[in-house]
Amino acid sequence: MSDSAPATAPAATRPIRFGIHGSPHLAESIIAAAGTDRATIELVPYDVREPFRPLREGAMDLMIVKYDLYEPDIAAGATVAHDPRAVIVGAHHPLAGRPSVSIEETTAYEAFSCPGDFPPYVWDLMVPPRTPAGTPIRRVHPMTTVEAMAAVLAETRAVHLSVRSLEDIVPPNIRVVPIHDLPAAPVTLAWLRGAELSPEAAAFVAAAERSAKP
Template sequence: MPDHPPTPLLTHPVLSASVPRASLVRLGHTGSADIVTRILRLARRDASTVRITEYDITDPFWLLRAGELDVMVAKFGVREPDLVSSRVLTQDARAAVVGAHHPLARCSSVSVEDVADFPVLDRPDLFPAEIWDEVVPRHTPSGLPLRRAYRLTGVPELMRLLTASTAVHLSVLSVADVAPPTVRVLPVHDLPPASVTLVWRRGDVPAQVLEFVVAAEAGAAQ
């Protein structure tokens, strides 16, 4: 499909004032806004037709289940019985996030086998265990265990931990767009990329949400 210039993301409600509230798609995301921009391009949608809200990674589905979001951008496989996922729309390469003074910080890329030498993060209490096993595998491909020594309690706390320790957080490469200068985001060349999908509640779905999902899937198929 032709390449389009990035679409500015909605930053203030006044930008969508001309769009009827019933036609707005309330879209949740976390991390880099670049993934949202990619999906809007696939769906050929203007950002004024969506209201973008960042959700809390420690309890990722709360806003969706509470009816505060219509649909959310998800990474890795979602297998919640009350939620439905679109086809894979794009991918996000894997990365290791470390403090700027970490022994791995000067590497241009790392292997997940290298990560096994350092403690990693365990899942937040409300984060689904089966999804976290994709984010942070329990073992490397060669069978080395990854030591989940610290629990992820929030992004600010995570960045402070990485800055002050030798811990490593396995994440996605797009996090580099929002990472502070106190950390380094290193490509991991031997983990498969994260699949990126749209996720919504099972049951009655507003027509504009289904139209948005179908358009994004069609754009990804081209």
């Protein structure tokens, strides 16, 4: 692991509490690739507005994160997966029927602003303030929950720059369209720095990192 997880805690008597936001299928694929017994892991959804609160309060052992973190109290390991980039739109949207789009095309529409305590430096990677060509992305709609986001997308021509794994959870009136000119988001596992991971949790992190495709 890139930031070694301590593994000196006594043997766990409960499942590994694994924090997720968005698709559970991404977490399931990481668990399967690691060869970890699914029965030993409990998926714990976290709120994008307070992504690290459950970890800091001891309600999670590990969590999925995307892109690099610079939180002083949170450690993250090596990349365990990649999540291709996509734009999320309503089924009525002009981009909805496309096989893929350019990030530059999304600038014609309003996007979503950084939610709550979500790290702005990560949001700038997920929903960049400007495209590679320098065109501003208008980040105006408040981001709260996936359900509220879907309601805005269904009622407007707004777009949400996100990842393809959301295909698993968006309602039928929402479309997930690949973005062909943004690199996939790196996915890592994170834990509270200085906290003792159980041997089982540390072994899961190590196995997930070993199983990652280069």
